[in-house]
Each structure stands twice: as structure tokens, then as C-alpha cells.
Amino acid sequence: MELKVDSIDFSYDETLVLEDVSFELKAGEILSIIGPNGSGKSTLIKCINRILDPKKGSLIFNGRDLLNLTREDLARHLGYVPQNESRNFPVTVFDAIMMGRKPYISWKPREKDMEIVSEIIEKLQLEDLCLRDVKRLSGGQRQKVLFGRALAQEPDILLLDEPTSDLDLRHQLEVLELIRQETSRGIAAITAIHDLSLASRYSDKFIMLSEGRVYAAGGREILSSENLQEVYGVEVAVLEHRGEKIIVPESPIA
Numbered sequence: 203m204e205l206k207v208d209s210i211d212f213s214y215d216e217t218l219v220l221e222d223v224s225f226e227l228k229a230g231e232i233l234s235i236i237g238p239n240g241s242g243k244s245t246l247i248k249c250i251n252r253i254l255d256p257k258k259g260s261l262i263f264n265g266r267d268l269l270n271l272t273r274e275d276l277a278r279h280l281g282y283v284p285q286n287e288s289r290n291f292p293v294t295v296f297d298a299i300m301m302g303r304k305p306y307i308s309w310k311p312r313e314k315d316m317e318i319v320s321e322i323i324e325k326l327q328l329e330d331l332c333l334r335d336v337k338r339l340s341g342g343q344r345q346k347v348l349f350g351r352a353l354a355q356e357p358d359i360l361l362l363d364e365p366t367s368d369l370d371l372r373h374q375l376e377v378l379e380l381i382r383q384e385t386s387r388g389i390a391a392i393t394a395i396h397d398l399s400l401a402s403r404y405s406d407k408f409i410m411l412s413e414g415r416v417y418a419a420g421g422r423e424i425l426s427s428e429n430l431q432e433v434y435g436v437e438v439a440v441l442e443h444r445g446e447k448i449i450v451p452e453s454p455i456a
């Protein structure tokens with residue numbers, strides 16, 4: 203698996219919100235997109251998932267232009283977890299996760315689809331909720347269901363837009379551990395994330411966006427107090443705890 207994003211631009215109407223964004227991703231890697239509110243993280247994820255079409259540049263997946271893939275192909279290769287999603291029709295947790303199998307089902311789920319969905323429900327410890335309407339879940343429970351639906355797609359790349367924003371400490375770790383487990387089995391993940399300490403712990407590489415441009419890209423070394431101060435406009439202390447970086451925001455820069 204290889205994804206090459208080369209020099210993409212995107213604008214909503216006339217306003218350019220992504221400019222000249224490039225990066226590469228390989229099987230097994232977790233890439234975190236970081237940057238302040240409005241810097242373009244969700245827009246970039248939506249461009250990769252083809253919800254939005256970049257105005258310029260290319261997205262090459264395993265040597266093929268992503269623009270040439272059918273919706274069904276895309277859904278077999280890319281599993282998207284949106285920041286939030288509101289549905290107007292009732293659907294149970296089980297059925298919501300089964301929706302991830304849609305690209306593989308001709309008219310009704312097979313035994314294998316049922317098994318995959320049941321395994322995911324167990325992995326995410328959603329057994330007690332599996333017949334509950336998704337609308338009657340807490341924000342964090344709903345976020346886990348969206349993650350489960352993406353896993354059910356058995357994608358090559360998981361695209362996760364703030365997958366832990368509604369989760370408590372325990373569930374944040376559980377979901378990030380699951381992402382790591384999945385990537386250790388050969389898929390890749392791209393995650394937009396605000397928690398820089400968690401990002402540091404669980405990511406192999408980073409792109410730091412500032413006003414739609416890549417301000418810095420690379421490994422943990424880009425999480426320096428200089429870069430973070432410049433991009434987020436706050437004084438930041440970068441501490442070490444058991445070999446991991448802990449990012450502590452101290453005070454806004456006047």
C-alpha cells in the first residue's frame with residue numbers, strides 16, 4: 203500500500219484553504235495531521251476520501267489516480283471516520299457497523315459479513331449496545347460506532363477525523379491502541395488530532411498545517427516548542443515522560 207499526495211490545492215468558493223500540500227504514506231504507518239482550528243485538517247482528509255475534489259495536484263494510491271476509482275472501490279480501500287455524523291433514520295449499532303460491509307455485499311449480508319461485524323462489536327466492547335438506536339448513544343459511544351463501521355470496510359487506509367475528541371481517557375487509549383493494532387497488520391492510518399501528546403505517542407509521522415500549508419513534516423522532532431509556538435501562537439513546554447513527548451501549553455503569545 204502506498205499513497206502519494208502531491209502538491210494539492212483546495213478552495214471553498216474562491217478561498218484557498220489548502221495550498222501545495224504533499225506527503226507520502228506506506229503500509230503500517232500512522233500519519234497525524236496536526237494544526238490549529240481552521241488550518242485545513244478536515245478538508246485534507248475529505249480531499250483524500252474524495253468527498254471534496256482538489257483543484258490542483260494529484261492523489262496516487264498504489265500507482266492509480268484516486269480520481270479514477272469508483273465509489274465502491276474507494277470504500278473498499280479507504281475507511282472514513284467523520285468528525286460527526288447525523289442520521290435522520292433510526293439504525294441500530296449492529297446495522298450501522300454492517301453498513302461498512304456495503305461495498306462487499308451484493309444484496310444481503312453473508313455469514314462472513316456477520317462474523318466480521320460481530321468481531322468488531324466485541325473488539326470495541328459494544329455488545330451491550332448493539333441493538334440500541336445510534337441516536338440514543340452518547341457522543342463517545344457514537345464515535346466508537348463510526349470507527350467500527352470504518353473497520354468493517356476492511357480498508358487499506360483508515361482516515362480518522364479527530365477519532366478521540368469525544369472519548370474519555372480510557373477509550374482514547376483503547377481506540378488508538380486498536381488503530382495501532384490494525385496498522386501493525388499492514389494497513390495505514392491518517393488521523394487529524396488535537397491532542398499532541400497522544401499524537402506523539404501513537405504516530406509514526408506528522409504534518410503540521412498552518413493556514414492550509416505544510417509548516418513542518420517529519421517525525422516527532424517537528425513537535426518542538428519553536429514550531430508549536432509559531433503555529434499555535436502559545437508558549438509550549440515539551441516534556442519527556444517515559445520516553446514520550448508531553449506537550450504542555452503554557453500561555454498565549456500576546
Ligand SMILES: Nc1ncnc2c1ncn2[C@@H]1O[C@H](COP(=O)(O)OP(=O)(O)OP(=O)(O)O)[C@@H](O)[C@H]1O
Pocket residue numbers: 214219237238239240241242243244245246394
Ligand atoms: N463547507 C465550507 N465552506 C466554506 N469554508 C469552509 C467549509 N468548511 C471549512 N471551511 C473553512 O476552511 C478552512 C479549513 O477548515 P477545516 O475544517 O478543514 O479546518 P480544521 O483544521 O479541520 O479545523 P478544526 O480543528 O476546527 O476542526 C477554515 O477556514 C474553515 O472555515
